[in-house]
Amino acid sequence: MIRVGVLGARGRVGVEVCKAVEAAEDMELVAAVDKGDPREALTAAEVVVDFTHPDVVMDNLHWCISHGLHAVVGTTGFDAERLETVRGWLREHEGVNVLIAPNFGIGAVLMMHFAQKAARYFDSVEIVELHHPNKADAPSGTARRTAELVAEARRAAGRGPSPDATTSALPGARGAEVEGVRVHAVRLAALIAHQEVLLGGEGETLTIRHDTMSRASFTPGVLLGVRRIRELPGLTVGLEHLLDL
Numbered sequence: 001m002i003r004v005g006v007l008g009a010r011g012r013v014g015v016e017v018c019k020a021v022e023a024a025e026d027m028e029l030v031a032a033v034d035k036g037d038p039r040e041a042l043t044a045a046e047v048v049v050d051f052t053h054p055d056v057v058m059d060n061l062h063w064c065i066s067h068g069l070h071a072v073v074g075t076t077g078f079d080a081e082r083l084e085t086v087r088g089w090l091r092e093h094e095g096v097n098v099l100i101a102p103n104f105g106i107g108a109v110l111m112m113h114f115a116q117k118a119a120r121y122f123d124s125v126e127i128v129e130l131h132h133p134n135k136a137d138a139p140s141g142t143a144r145r146t147a148e149l150v151a152e153a154r155r156a157a158g159r160g161p162s163p164d165a166t167t168s169a170l171p172g173a174r175g176a177e178v179e180g181v182r183v184h185a186v187r188l189a190a191l192i193a194h195q196e197v198l199l200g201g202e203g204e205t206l207t208i209r210h211d212t213m214s215r216a217s218f219t220p221g222v223l224l225g226v227r228r229i230r231e232l233p234g235l236t237v238g239l240e241h242l243l244d245l
């Protein structure tokens with residue numbers, strides 16, 4: 001049995017993760033911790049799952065690593081600097097492993113992968129992410145990561161920026177720029193999490209779209225991470241490393 005603790009256990013995703021861990025035959029939920037609860041309960045766990053908030057996730061991770069606990073992290077807000085900080089902590093605590101994934105949905109991971117594959121073949125690319133209005137961060141972690149992957153593929157193919165002759169625009173009208181890729185964030189009641197990657201070329205467009213219809217969709221990926229984390233040394237970024245893509 002893998003002893004699992006959940007941080008953010010009363011949150012929208014945390015609740016689903018707790019249910020999934022309790023239903024898994026090879027796991028035991030030993031701690032369900034949310035804001036205001038003492039983290040010490042997590043020391044009964046081997047693996048801690050974090051779905052909290054971008055403002056607190058670094059402190060949580062530092063605490064887990066320094067207590068020798070593996071961490072599977074869904075919370076967003078990671079940039080290159082934060083990832084480097086985590087790598088530094090892990091160097092000081094050999095044997096502790098961390099998986100950080102901006103999206104644990106299998107379909108979402110495939111959407112990012114397909115977008116990365118397609119990027120080299122099109123002149124233009126833009127990303128539209130659409131989420132529930134209670135989301136803390138914009139753009140989403142998934143959109144940021146998609147933009148990074150697409151930008152990397154375009155650079156490798158020797159492609160310059162997407163064509164754009166705009167010389168006059170209201171601030172924000174063209175979205176945010178992530179490594180040269182435009183990302184637009186929509187917040188709308190009734191939505192959960194959705195993303196479109198729009199690609200345009202000579203006389204054709206390709207739209208790659210993913211829709212999250214239930215937060216339970218994140219749990220198979222989280223459980224996969226929990227099962228595999230002990231054999232993934234150091235820091236792993238992205239669920240794609242655990243899939244056969």
Ligand SMILES: NC(=O)C1=CN([C@@H]2O[C@H](COP(=O)(O)OP(=O)(O)OC[C@H]3O[C@@H](n4cnc5c(N)ncnc54)[C@H](OP(=O)(O)O)[C@@H]3O)[C@@H](O)[C@H]2O)C=CC1
Pocket residue numbers: 007008009010011012013014033034035036051052053054056073074075076077101102103104105141218
């Ligand atoms: N990687 C993935 O697949 C996915 C990632 N996410 C990300 O996960 C994060 C959480 O999303 P979501 O569940 O919707 O958010 P919620 O706000 O619903 O849940 C977060 C929970 O964490 C609690 N919390 C805040 N601070 C702490 C703390 N220091 N220690 C323990 N618990 C704390 C919150 O309490 P309170 O409300 O009182 O502040 C809340 O109950 C976000 O960054 C989101 O983008 C979401 C979906 C999928």
Ligand SMILES: O=C(O)C1=N[C@H](C(=O)O)C[C@H](O)C1
Pocket residue numbers: 076102103131135136139140141142143192193194
């Ligand atoms: O906050 C959310 O809801 C989600 N957050 C993640 C992100 O920022 O990419 C994953 C998914 O989009 C849902």
